[in-house]
Amino acid sequence: MVSTRQTVRISKPQHSTGDSYRTVEREEVLAVAFRDFVQVALAAGWNEPEVALSLADIADDYVMALAGRVAEK
């Protein structure tokens, strides 16, 4: 077996974008899903510092790429 597959479940937003509760909901939903995601990576055999540091880098790069795309508009 060369990979680990697992289902990650992400709840749909129950509040509209204008609703201030949506931020709380989003953080909760994504934190749970992120934890599941990390478990898949650990189960595949990567160690925790590797996973944590890589995901922090990748997520930062994603924010920067997104900001770049917005700036180009």
Add this chain to the structure above:
Amino acid sequence: MVSTRQTVRISKPQHSTGDSYRTVEREEVLAVAFRDFVQVALAAGWNEPEVALSLADIADDYVMALAGRVAEK
């Protein structure tokens, strides 16, 4: 339907922890899996800036929590 489920696949490391190629492999593997993860979140109805900023925060918190656990040892 109140959530989106999707399978996220993470390849197992093919190189041992001492091997310098493992870093390259790790970044590739986790970047692909991260992209899949983001797609699940977008499919659930969260928008891209929400997902990007939340995941960057959560991943940073995870690094800090891990560093704290290591420091306590």
